[in-house]
Amino acid sequence: MIVKPKYLFLISLTLSAASVAALFHTFDDPYLIAKGFLFAVSLIAIGIKDGLTHEIPNAFLLPVLASGLIHFQPVSALEGFFSASLLFLIVSRATNGGLGGGDVKLMAAAGFVLGPFGVLGGALIGEALFFLAYPILRRKHCEKKSYAMAPWLGTGCFLAYLFIPTGGITI
Numbered sequence: 223m224i225v226k227p228k229y230l231f232l233i234s235l236t237l238s239a240a241s242v243a244a245l246f247h248t249f250d251d252p253y254l255i256a257k258g259f260l261f262a263v264s265l266i267a268i269g270i271k272d273g274l275t276h277e278i279p280n281a282f283l284l285p286v287l288a289s290g291l292i293h294f295q296p297v298s299a300l301e302g303f304f305s306a307s308l309l310f311l312i313v314s315r316a317t318n319g320g321l322g323g324g325d326v327k328l329m330a331a332a333g334f335v336l337g338p339f340g341v342l343g344g345a346l347i348g349e350a351l352f353f354l355a356y357p358i359l360r361r362k363h364c365e366k367k368s369y370a371m372a373p374w375l376g377t378g379c380f381l382a383y384l385f386i387p388t389g390g391i392t393i
Contacts, residue, residue, distance in 0.1 A: 230270055237266050241380065248384050257292035258383055260285055261335055265376035268328060272372035278324030283331045290334040302333030306341040325371050332379040336386070341379065343386045348378025 241262035245255045264285040272278050290299055307330035314321040333341035352374040359369060 227274070234266050234270060238263055241266075244384055251293075253293045257289050257335070258380075260289035260292070261383060262380050264289065265332075265372075265380055269370075269373035269376045272324065272370040276322070276368065276370055278322075278328055278372055280327070283327055286328075286331040287334055290331075295337065298337035299334045302335070302337040302341045303330050304333070305338040306330075306333050306345045310345075321371065325375065328372055328375060332375070336379060336382055340382045340386045344379035344382030345375065346378070347381050348375035351377055 242259060245258040245262070249255050249258065264282070268278055268282045268286070271282055307326050310321055310326040310329045314323065314326055329341060329345060332344060335341075336344055348371070352369070352371065355374075356369075
C-alpha cells in the first residue's frame, strides 16, 4: 500500500478542500458547485475504497448518480451513462476482467453526471494519469499484478467536470 490507512482521513479532507477551491474558482452557479462537490466527495470515497479493497460497492455509486440529478439534463445523462460504460464493458469482457465490474459501473455513474463527451474525456484523462504513474507503481510493487483504477478514473472524471462542457447531442 502506498498510503498508510491512518493518513486516509487527512488525505480525503485535503482532496475535498482542493475540490471545493477548484469548483468555486471554475463555476459561478451554486447548483454546479453543489453538484461538483457531491460528485467529487463521492469519487474520493470510491477511490479510497477501491484502493484499499479493489472493490466498489454499489452503495458508493448512489451519491454519484444523485449528483447527476442536480441540474439534470436527461438526454445528456442517458448518453453519458451508456457511452464509456459500454466501452469499458467490452474491454472487461475481452480481457477476462482486465477492468473490473466496479470500474464499468463507476463509468456509467460518472457518465450520468458528465454526459458523453465529459465521461469519455474523463476516462482518457484517468487512463493517461495511470499510465504516467505506472512505472513508479510497478517499481514500488513489482509483485502486484492488478491496480485499483477508481482513483485514476475518478481524478480524470473530476477534471473533466471542471474543464469539459457537459452536454449531449442537441436535437
